[in-house]
Amino acid sequence: MRIFRLxxxxxxxxxxxxxxxxxxxxxxxxxxxxxxxxSRTDTGAGSSFGYYVLTSLAALFVGLALILIVSHNWDDIPxxxxxxxxxxxxxxxxLIGFRLLLMSRRSAAVIWLFFGSISYGMSIMLIxxxxxxxxxxxxxxxxxxxxxxxxxxxxxxxxxALLVLVLSTLWMFTEAKEQFFPTSYPLFALVSxxxxxxxxxxxxxxxxxxxxxxxxxxxxxxxAAGNWWDYDPFTDQVMITLALGLLLAGFAWxxxxxxxHDQRDYGQLLHLYLLRGAIISLLLLSYDDPWRGMIREExxxxxxxxxxxxxxxxxxxxxxRPSGINSGGPLLANGVFFTLAALCVxxxxxxxxxxxxxxxxxxxxxxxxxxxxxxxxxVTHFFYTGVGVLLVTALFRYFDLIGDYIGGAxxxxxxxxxxxxxxxxxxxxxxKGGRHV
Amino acid sequence: MFDAIKAWGPGHKRFVAVGLALxxxxxxxxxxxxxxxxxxxxxxxxxxxxxxxxxxxxSLFRGNYVRLNYRISRLDGALAGEPFKRNEVAYVSLEQQxxxxxxxxIYREPPGGTFIRGRISPFGADYRFQYGIEAYFMPREKxxxxxxxxxxxxxxxxxxLLDNGRAAINRLICEGGCEP
Numbered sequence: 001m002r003i004f005r006l007x008x009x010x011x012x013x014x015x016x017x018x019x020x021x022x023x024x025x026x027x028x029x030x031x032x033x034x035x036x037x038x039s040r041t042d043t044g045a046g047s048s049f050g051y052y053v054l055t056s057l058a059a060l061f062v063g064l065a066l067i068l069i070v071s072h073n074w075d076d077i078p079x080x081x082x083x084x085x086x087x088x089x090x091x092x093x094x095l096i097g098f099r100l101l102l103m104s105r106r107s108a109a110v111i112w113l114f115f116g117s118i119s120y121g122m123s124i125m126l127i128x129x130x131x132x133x134x135x136x137x138x139x140x141x142x143x144x145x146x147x148x149x150x151x152x153x154x155x156x157x158x159x160x161a162l163l164v165l166v167l168s169t170l171w172m173f174t175e176a177k178e179q180f181f182p183t184s185y186p187l188f189a190l191v192s193x194x195x196x197x198x199x200x201x202x203x204x205x206x207x208x209x210x211x212x213x214x215x216x217x218x219x220x221x222x223x224a225a226g227n228w229w230d231y232d233p234f235t236d237q238v239m240i241t242l243a244l245g246l247l248l249a250g251f252a253w254x255x256x257x258x259x260x261h262d263q264r265d266y267g268q269l270l271h272l273y274l275l276r277g278a279i280i281s282l283l284l285l286s287y288d289d290p291w292r293g294m295i296r297e298e299x300x301x302x303x304x305x306x307x308x309x310x311x312x313x314x315x316x317x318x319x320x321r322p323s324g325i326n327s328g329g330p331l332l333a334n335g336v337f338f339t340l341a342a343l344c345v346x347x348x349x350x351x352x353x354x355x356x357x358x359x360x361x362x363x364x365x366x367x368x369x370x371x372x373x374x375x376x377x378x379v380t381h382f383f384y385t386g387v388g389v390l391l392v393t394a395l396f397r398y399f400d401l402i403g404d405y406i407g408g409a410x411x412x413x414x415x416x417x418x419x420x421x422x423x424x425x426x427x428x429x430x431x432k433g434g435r436h437v
Numbered sequence: 438m439f440d441a442i443k444a445w446g447p448g449h450k451r452f453v454a455v456g457l458a459l460x461x462x463x464x465x466x467x468x469x470x471x472x473x474x475x476x477x478x479x480x481x482x483x484x485x486x487x488x489x490x491x492x493x494x495x496s497l498f499r500g501n502y503v504r505l506n507y508r509i510s511r512l513d514g515a516l517a518g519e520p521f522k523r524n525e526v527a528y529v530s531l532e533q534q535x536x537x538x539x540x541x542x543i544y545r546e547p548p549g550g551t552f553i554r555g556r557i558s559p560f561g562a563d564y565r566f567q568y569g570i571e572a573y574f575m576p577r578e579k580x581x582x583x584x585x586x587x588x589x590x591x592x593x594x595x596x597x598l599l600d601n602g603r604a605a606i607n608r609l610i611c612e613g614g615c616e617p
């Protein structure tokens with residue numbers, strides 16, 4: 001599975017030129033594009049997509065203007081006039097959207113309903129302003145998101161779903177900030193996922209909803225640890241989140257094997273973002289401070305945390321393995337590393353310095369694997385990411401020594417030996433295969 | 438079941454019509470409920486005066502407001518006969534002393550007489566309360582004027598209380614007017 005899939009609209013545009021120049025005929029062009037689940041009409045040229053995007057932004061800007069007009073607080077105008085005026089506007093705008101949708105003018109209907117949704121939210125805020133409702137302000141955002149939610153299945157619009165996801169996520173964070181638990185957040189995220197899984201393609205909604213659910217799960221764990229009335233974040237959450245990442249990595253590979261082109265694209269995107277997430281996690285853990293902190297902490301789940309990590313590794317590996325060695329191998333290596341690290345931390349078998357050194361060596365191995373994959377599969381992105389990982393690791397360790405100067409030097413020597421050994425092994429394999437790199 | 442979930446959407450015009458009508462009804466119900474719960478204490482509540490000290494922040498969606506910090510916003514833990522958890526609902530009994538009402542006790546169940554309902558948070562040996570009457574929305578200039586006026590003057594809020602302790606703020610009053 002190649003990252004190239006994510007640039008398929010560029011490919012469609014390029015192939016148009018190939019057809020114009022007579023390099024390939026239209027039948028060949030259609031066959032090539034069909035492989036990526038698109039057609040020559042998907043280039044964007046001549047379509048109304050640009051018009052739709054600009055009109056949606058215009059509706060958003062009018063909505064923002066409305067928010068500021070409401071915020072100005074025109075107390076010279078009687079309360080009832082202000083309130084009925086805005087509720088009337090909401091009703092009229094929604095009814096226009098309603099009528100357009102029934103006339104099958106979907107794009108125009110969505111824009112009106114989007115503006116109607118902002119106007120509805122502003123009506124909630126205006127009533128709160130007029131009657132000085134100061135109690136628990138996240139409730140206003142919640143009722144706003146809930147009132148717009150039914151429009152997702154009705155319109156199947158990504159714009160409306162994006163508004164709902166942004167509002168519900170804002171509600172989740174404000175609710176947590178006020179020390180309450182956002183119980184119903186998954187409802188909003190799952191409806192957004194339903195839309196992009198079955199009907200519309202949107203990488204932003206797909207990744208946003210997954211990230212939202214992962215955040216909500218972490219809040220749930222902290223809330224449970226606080227006896228369901230307070231947040232009490234605990235150290236096991238770091239490992240549980242990593243275990244969730246391993247499961248999602250397996251799921252990403254599973255998606256990349258599906259027949260549905262959109263699901264394959266989501267799998268590719270999820271894989272890319274999880275790879276970046278894994279590198280960032282390793283870079284953060286390459287310092288000894290986080291390990292020292294984790295060793296000092298109490299563990300709520302005890303040995304169940306590494307056990308959970310092991311189970312997540314096995315499930316992720318089982319999902320990824322049919323895609324080949326380049327999928328299951330790195331997932332297994334990361335899973336085994338994090339499982340053993342969790343076990344060593346929880347049992348106190350290794351100190352913070354040794355765990356940080358092991359993480360740095362894991363970064364070196366990750367960098368080598370990425371460079372190899374980048375060259376073997378001719379994927380530029382992986383090649384440069386691998387080079388970047390090695391350079392950033394070296395830079396971090398040069399400025400922030402683990403142990404003293406000699407300790408740092410020894411670690412650089414070990415990393416150099418691994419790099420040189422990999423290079424030699426690679427060359428011997430290429431020579432055996434009669435290939436030239 | 439799976440196919441039913443997948444197919445959930447605008448397959449038929451009837452689904453769209455009923456769905457949109459229900460959505461509009463839901464939105465209007467939310468607004469009507471919000472309106473009624475806001476005005477109910479003002480229509481049927483008992484008025485009390487609470488001493489306050491305002492400051493002026495801005496809300497992201499609702500504009501400028503004066504944040505009202507009442508004398509009953511922070512109460513001595515000794516007024517409570519039992520411990521409370523964060524964000525628990527609690528009732529504060531009120532007694533008129535001179536012009537203002539002051540707190541006399543903190544309870545888990547509604548006490549008799551005049552009382553106000555709020556959410557409690559432990560704060561050292563004291564308790565902090567949120568009664569839902571902490572924000573008073575005003576145009577920006579007036580909010581700034583009110584804030585500077587009450588630095589020199591005494592200020593209080595006229596609050597209406599329902600029988601169940603729910604409160605709504607009617608107006609903010611400063612000694613000699615809320616202008617500097």
